Amino acid sequence: MNDRTAxxxxxxxxxxxxxxxxxxxxxxxxxxxxxxVLVLVGVALAVWGISTGEGALLAVGLVAGGLIALLGLFLCxxxxxxxxxxxxxxxxxxxxxxxxxTDGLRWVNPISTRSPVSTRIRNHETSVxxxxxxxxxxxxxxxxxxxxxxxxxxAVFEVDDFVQFVSIQTEAAVRHIANNxxxxxxxxxxxxxxxDNADEITEKLSAEIADRVESAGVRIIESRLTHLAYxxxxxxxxxxxxxxxxIVAARQRIVEGAVGMVDxxxxxxxxxxxVELDEERKAAMVxxxxxxxxxxxxxxxxxxxxSLYS
Numbered sequence: 001m002n003d004r005t006a007x008x009x010x011x012x013x014x015x016x017x018x019x020x021x022x023x024x025x026x027x028x029x030x031x032x033x034x035x036x037v038l039v040l041v042g043v044a045l046a047v048w049g050i051s052t053g054e055g056a057l058l059a060v061g062l063v064a065g066g067l068i069a070l071l072g073l074f075l076c077x078x079x080x081x082x083x084x085x086x087x088x089x090x091x092x093x094x095x096x097x098x099x100x101x102t103d104g105l106r107w108v109n110p111i112s113t114r115s116p117v118s119t120r121i122r123n124h125e126t127s128v129x130x131x132x133x134x135x136x137x138x139x140x141x142x143x144x145x146x147x148x149x150x151x152x153x154x155a156v157f158e159v160d161d162f163v164q165f166v167s168i169q170t171e172a173a174v175r176h177i178a179n180n181x182x183x184x185x186x187x188x189x190x191x192x193x194x195x196d197n198a199d200e201i202t203e204k205l206s207a208e209i210a211d212r213v214e215s216a217g218v219r220i221i222e223s224r225l226t227h228l229a230y231x232x233x234x235x236x237x238x239x240x241x242x243x244x245x246x247i248v249a250a251r252q253r254i255v256e257g258a259v260g261m262v263d264x265x266x267x268x269x270x271x272x273x274x275v276e277l278d279e280e281r282k283a284a285m286v287x288x289x290x291x292x293x294x295x296x297x298x299x300x301x302x303x304x305x306x307s308l309y310s
Contacts, residue, residue, distance in 0.1 A: 013212065013214065017157075017158070018096055018153045018154060018157050019153055020151045020154070020217070021099065023090045023097055023108060024097070025106045026106070026108075028104065028105030028106045028107045029105055030107075031075055031107035032079060032105065034072075035072040038068050038069065038075065041065075042069025042070070042072060045064050045065030046069070047065075049064075049065065050062070075110065078110035078112075079105060079106075079107055080107070081104075082105075086117070086120075087099050087100060087116070088108075088114040089114070090112050090114055091112060091113045096153060100114070101119075117149060117152045117155060119149050121221065122146070124144065124166060125226060126143050126167075126170055128140050129141055131179060132179060133182050134181050135183070137230065140228070140230070140231055141228050142226050142227035143174045143223055143226060144223065144224055145220060146223070147213070147219065148219050148221060149217060149218055154216055154217030155216055155217040158215055159215075162216045162218060165213065165216050165218075169209065169212040169213050176208065178194065181201060183195055194225070194228055202223055262286050
């Protein structure tokens with residue numbers, strides 16, 4: 001029998017051997033009332049036996065009253081208080097019998113153990129980790145994950161400490177995601193990168209964390225990257241690379257715009273028959289306009305006082 005399960009993200013985790021079920025609990029107020037009545041009856045019998053003064057009745061009153069009062073006190077041991085967004089995992093002689101999720105005063109088997117488990121929504125933020133991205137560049141990355149205990153039985157019995165388990169598995173998932181994707185996709189078009197595709201990356205991160213902690217009965221609500229940067233040793237070089245890329249992209253936009261403006265100018269001159277230009281003059285005009293439009297500083301105008309060709 002295969003006791004391991006493979007998830008959609010390729011993470012193979014052991015199949016859980018226990019799942020949560022509802023414990024056979026009763027209303028605590030009712031059982032508290034029964035316990036109080038038994039204690040009062042027991043005390044009354046003991047007092048009655050003492051008041052009779054006769055040996056047989058005294059013994060019966062004390063023994064019966066004591067046993068009934070002890071029974072009432074014993075029933076009080078089964079009372080347990082369950083706070084909102086909290087559960088009690090009940091064990092009887094080491095065997096899991098169920099989970100009490102109904103808040104308020106509840107009553108279960110008095111000799112059972114009841115372990116409290118919080119079902120509140122929690123946050124976990126990883127420390128800033130230095131890892132290598134898919135291209136081998138060292139980067140710094142951190143993430144925050146929002147999670148909640150969904151199956152209290154698995155949280156208690158499948159792992160030693162489910163809080164620490166979530167913390168370690170989250171860091172492992174963040175490292176794995178960072179190793180599989182580049183920080184910035186410079187070469188390939190359409191590929192995912194950590195910086196440019198944050199939404200897609202966090203979806204994959206949430207799915208991988210969910211697969212890793214599912215055996216512990218934990219539900220992942222959301223995860224987000226909170227820190228992403230190049231490591232300090234290559235930050236300056238990568239900044240220069242990004243600046244160079246930005247300059248190239250800006251120049252490309254400028255050239256595209258300048259070509260469009262030159263084409264518009266030549267067409268307007270031809271349509272309105274302002275001046276006739278041969279191919280040589282057109283080439284000179286195109287060159288001058290491109291220099292003016294693409295220059296990174298103000299141009300100095302030159303007034304030609306001669307003819308068109310001199």
